[in-house]
Amino acid sequence: MKYHLISLGCQMNLSDAERVNTVLGQMGFSQTDDENQASILGVIACSVRQKAIDKVYARIAKWNKMKNRKTLITFVSGCILPSDNERFLKLFDLVFPMSDLPQFPEMISQYGIVTPAGLNHQNIDRETLKQSEIKTGPKQSIVQLQTIHVNKPESFKLNPGKNIEHFWDVEPTHTSDFDAFIPIQNGCDKFCTFCAVPYTRGREVSRSSIEIMNELKILIENGYKSITLLGQNVNSYGLDKKGEEITFPDLLRQIGEYGNLAGNEFWVYFTSPHPRDMTDEVIEVISQYKCLAKQIHLPVQSGDDHVLLRMNRKHSMEKYRQIIHTIRRLIPEATIFTDIIVGFTGETAEQFENTRKAMEEFEFNMAYIAQYSVRPGAASSRWEDDVLKETKKNRYHILTEELTKHSIKFNNRLIENTVRVLVRGLDRKDGYLSALTEGKIVVRFKSEDKNLIGNFVDLTIKSATPLSIEGILI
């Protein structure tokens, strides 16, 4: 029997999906891309934009129609606002926060559907959901049967991030054999006004550093080359434990020490950090260890202090500037990526110009530029979206142009240099492979040797465009 799972939104949801796949796989289901073949249909929802939520409503309307001709179970989890949660309870069979994933087999069985899960759930060794090699002490809730409130409001918690530790016990089913995510932190305490994550994922909760290190070691021993530490505020790691857990720079240091001793070559990334918690110590540690990738994604969102205030970002441009200076001083080879929102409520032409100047000043290698749209549940959704669509579009193009001016300069400097890259797959151009540098610059090179995929190779760079480079295999 089969299941069909849709993951909407960010890398965190993709990472969560890897753990949902494990649970469904252990229940005897196999994944299908064809929803018509599936008995279980699920969505990992994203509340960042209304469009993503609209997709969930569209999908469940279709799935509920399909129920006229076959027996199905539908479920939704992920980032869900309380208001949507109430509506979803009437539309989906199962609605649960991701922290309740370990209880999913019981939920299915209580639903009374005859499925591999329904027949065999008693025989599922729940311990096999855990990472067998990881020894982190007993987690009672994993083995303890709990009363599950299926399809009742109580199943949604005021703080949906509570008990996320049990979710992290589930071993992920990775979709790549060289590139993996490791969630290290969940939730957000920052309350940026454009974002609903604090309301959908709850408060910041850090995962045990012992578990993280164990998961990392298993991945590296199994040949993984690229690891991304994930968290909504990844560099706030440990702060919620009030001294009972190591801090983010200490975690990076542990990883760096392990990297020095491990025989395998690998790169470790992290996303997304918040400027407020981006200390000099974090940057110093990255500069000291080879395995810590020299690529930093540091969202600025706006280059204007007034807009930053309205966004409730809790950092000033001066603070951001100091961080960039420290990165340039300690890691001159680092690439810097950012996120920017243009046309945020009330953004004037002058304030936007400050953002453009910031782009000019910081010379980002990549910027994920979004035109502001109202995000339901976020504080800013109460304000008038008063920047014209056309203005947003125009500002988006201005910043894109600014970005390419700087990225091409950086990329041109790589020409005739030897660059180490991780080969990721076939390129769109026939006869070429696609790869990423340590700094996540996209590279292509002529080769049809698929055995190179998932391995490091050295290239001599021969040409550059604003957002990619081309090289030849050495």
Place this chain on the structure above:
Amino acid sequence: MNKDNLHELLSVTNLTDSAYILRMSRRGLKFKTGQHILLGKAGSIHNREYSIYSGENEDFIEVLVKEVEDGLVSKQLKKSKPGEQMQIEGPLGFFIIESDLVQTSKFLFIATGSGIAPFHSFIKSYPTMDYKVIHGIRYENESYGKQDFEKSRYIACTSGEKKGDFHGRVTDYIKQNPVSTDTHCFLCGNFDMIHEVFDLLELKSIPPDQIHAEVYF
């Protein structure tokens, strides 16, 4: 429901028709003055952020709530009765005073409306600190907690009537009065006020790292 986060409502004190103070059992909740909590009725899926109004050393926790016309939670909370359970998440936030500054620095607190709450918590926690508070309100009866501030340190700026200590907006008061450049300025309230005051303080040569803001939405 997580019982660790439940706090008994001890009292509801109405300050005006639309503003009230909720006092709840502390139950060992540790916070730094200036932080906020997420508060909702026990069992409800709805909550909102409220700055803590009481001091760090008091054996209860208080918040000052301004009822929002189309609001859901502020209306629910107002109907609550002593003895009911409230659910608290937190504390959260970074609108705090570094402890080494408390006894050695001068502070200027600028608030609009219920934005006075964190400053009330500041002076309850550190009664000997050197501060001045400028409170922007429409009417004098909105001088929430005035009695707890030293009379000579509290300036009510009323924009809707000629009462209080100064008739006009907080921005008018700041324009007309000096601010020494070694002052640490804390701003709390609606973002229009915060933006304007931020600019005014910069014009008065207050370094940006001495300006701290908490925007109310």
